[in-house]
Amino acid sequence: MTTFEQVLRKAQTLQEALEKVQSNHFYWQKKTRPLLEATLKQVQTGADINWLFHEVNAESVQLRINDDQEQELAALTFRLAYNSLVSIHVTYYTTLHNPEARALTYADLHTVEPGQVDESLIHNSVTRFIDLLLKEYFTQPAHDENLRAKRYIRTSVPPQR
Numbered sequence: 001m002t003t004f005e006q007v008l009r010k011a012q013t014l015q016e017a018l019e020k021v022q023s024n025h026f027y028w029q030k031k032t033r034p035l036l037e038a039t040l041k042q043v044q045t046g047a048d049i050n051w052l053f054h055e056v057n058a059e060s061v062q063l064r065i066n067d068d069q070e071q072e073l074a075a076l077t078f079r080l081a082y083n084s085l086v087s088i089h090v091t092y093y094t095t096l097h098n099p100e101a102r103a104l105t106y107a108d109l110h111t112v113e114p115g116q117v118d119e120s121l122i123h124n125s126v127t128r129f130i131d132l133l134l135k136e137y138f139t140q141p142a143h144d145e146n147l148r149a150k151r152y153i154r155t156s157v158p159p160q161r
Contacts, residue, residue, distance in 0.1 A: 024084035024114050028059070032086065032114040036061050036078050039122045063126065065133070076129040078117070085111050088125050090132055107132055 001009075040053045040063045051065040059080040067073045074092035081087045088110040094103050109125050 021084040025080065027114040028080045028084075028086070032080075032117045033061065035117065035119070036122065039119055040126075043123075043126055063129070074129070074133055076125060078122075078125075080114065081111075084114070086114050086117055087111050088121075090129050092133060092136060094136055105136075 037053070037055075040061065044051055044053050044063065049065060050067075051063055054062045054064050054075075056062055056077070056079075061078050063076045064072055065074045072093075074090065076090055077088070079087045079089075087108070090107045090109060092105050092107075094105045109128055110121070112121070
């Protein structure tokens with residue numbers, strides 16, 4: 001193979017890569033972004049934990065959780081990267097080592113093609129997002145098996161014995 005043939009082969013490969021990027025951008029705009037918007041808004045209204053859907057720009061959407069002072073505490077971001085892949089990551093503020101200093105922590109969850117983003121992946125990402133926050137803030141669910149756990153749930157029906 002001559003040097004010229006190598007150049008032509010590389011140029012063809014580059015052309016195919018650029019077409020793929022363009023195709024993924026189109027898919028993001030027409031399918032992925034509307035699906036993300038609908039699903040994340042459904043999650044937001046279904047579970048009221050002071051979070052909101054936020055459109056950062058044309059290539060990025062977030063599900064944010066705010067603290068009591070309405071400052072951003074954490075965010076789950078779906079972003080179309082420059083290479084036309086969807087990056088799904090979490091950012092959250094941690095005060096674990098120094099309560100006065102808010103350090104931003106980053107966790108990458110997935111990097112996928114825009115066509116691979118479906119409701120299942122979105123729900124899985126939201127679940128992992130919540131799990132990371134539960135782990136960070138040491139919130140453990142109370143179980144009946146945990147004898148030290150106190151029940152603070154009020155119900156109008158007396159507990160059955």
